[in-house]
Amino acid sequence: MPELMLDDPDGTLVMLRDSVAGFAERFPGANAMREKRGRGGATDPLIWSAMAEAGWIGLLLPEECGGAGLGLREQAVLSEALGRALVAEPIGSASVFAATLIGGATPGAERSRLAAGIVSGDVVAVPAWISGAKPLVVHAVSDSLALSGEARFVDAARVATDFLVVAQDAQGVMLLSVSADLDDMTMSERAGIDGGAIATLSFSDCKVPTDRVLSRANSSEDLLRQAILHTRLALAAELSGLASKALELTIAYTSDRVQFGKPIASFQAIQHRLVDMWIEADLAAAAVGNAVEALQSDDSEAAQLAVLAAKARAGDAAFSICRRAVHLHGAMGYTDECDVGLYLKRAINLNAMLGQPEQLRLEFVERESGVGRGRTYG
Numbered sequence: 001m002p003e004l005m006l007d008d009p010d011g012t013l014v015m016l017r018d019s020v021a022g023f024a025e026r027f028p029g030a031n032a033m034r035e036k037r038g039r040g041g042a043t044d045p046l047i048w049s050a051m052a053e054a055g056w057i058g059l060l061l062p063e064e065c066g067g068a069g070l071g072l073r074e075q076a077v078l079s080e081a082l083g084r085a086l087v088a089e090p091i092g093s094a095s096v097f098a099a100t101l102i103g104g105a106t107p108g109a110e111r112s113r114l115a116a117g118i119v120s121g122d123v124v125a126v127p128a129w130i131s132g133a134k135p136l137v138v139h140a141v142s143d144s145l146a147l148s149g150e151a152r153f154v155d156a157a158r159v160a161t162d163f164l165v166v167a168q169d170a171q172g173v174m175l176l177s178v179s180a181d182l183d184d185m186t187m188s189e190r191a192g193i194d195g196g197a198i199a200t201l202s203f204s205d206c207k208v209p210t211d212r213v214l215s216r217a218n219s220s221e222d223l224l225r226q227a228i229l230h231t232r233l234a235l236a237a238e239l240s241g242l243a244s245k246a247l248e249l250t251i252a253y254t255s256d257r258v259q260f261g262k263p264i265a266s267f268q269a270i271q272h273r274l275v276d277m278w279i280e281a282d283l284a285a286a287a288v289g290n291a292v293e294a295l296q297s298d299d300s301e302a303a304q305l306a307v308l309a310a311k312a313r314a315g316d317a318a319f320s321i322c323r324r325a326v327h328l329h330g331a332m333g334y335t336d337e338c339d340v341g342l343y344l345k346r347a348i349n350l351n352a353m354l355g356q357p358e359q360l361r362l363e364f365v366e367r368e369s370g371v372g373r374g375r376t377y378g
Helices: 012-026 029-038 045-053 072-084 091-103 109-120 220-256 268-297 301-328 330-334 339-352 357-369
Strands: 125-128 136-141 144-155 162-169 172-179 185-191 197-209 213-217
Touching: 012 045, 012 072, 029 339, 045 109, 072 091, 072 220, 072 268, 091 109, 091 125, 091 144, 091 162, 091 213, 091 220, 109 125, 109 213, 125 144, 136 197, 144 162, 144 172, 162 220, 172 197, 172 220, 213 220, 220 268, 220 301, 220 339, 268 301, 301 330, 301 339, 301 357, 330 339
Parallel strands: 125 162, 136 162
Antiparallel strands: 136 144, 144 197, 162 172, 172 213, 185 197
């Protein structure tokens, strides 16, 4: 099946893929997705702890923070493998996004606490931010900060121990670590399509200690640019893995399904569809590989364009391949017992994170032409 092809001189990438395969035997992804629905969208603490023990949650954290100190090559391969295994945990938000923000934060006790907790699995730090929304605001009150506003579309909020909140004051923007049990904060949830839950957090003059300020910048774009870039790449890799596995499941099913005395995979019309799906999956993997290589040297404008292209390409491929996979599975493809439908639901959810394909293509064109440079979508 198509997969991400990167140089692997020391065998680290092979070991990462093998570790995910072994993990999936202990925690089958499709079963975990169904069980998550039964828990109202909450992540299984046992699964999250096992992922932390494997070193995946802190993979991008610098070694000085206690993390693995690995790079985007390793993260892309890990995310692709998790997509193939349908491990639908919030790696994009609570690992990649959070680790990038914390790794770039000002050294201090709070940064050290969060980093150590993420590595051990005791802390689940979830970003509470979306581009284009009205920013949360803070103002000084005695020896603390008063936080007000609303954060929407927050992933894994129920299991979060801390929220990474972007707020604005008169001097610019800041990244705050906000305890999940903060007084005067309210949370409402709705079910997500892939079994998870999406939350809205409301803050009304919530008191946050001043030592919870992790970093400052002139604008949200300056503060979040690298985290958005890294997370989009990880999401693209996960989408590519979903697409490849959905194709594999469909090839196996159509080879076994007999109609008119022949496997339906022998019919030319089916073969044409499978070839089209293979091409899309292969191009998605190639786009992710190109983005990884572009980011190896720097995060220049060309590299950022490569990441936009990768997520748009992988997002389109995952949705298209999974949708056709459901069709080719016939009536059973629409049943909850058939795993291929879960791949489609996961692809829809990941597509919505940090920009749908059409939004990313628009941003690509604007950046390439020099119009709207620096614009980001949430």
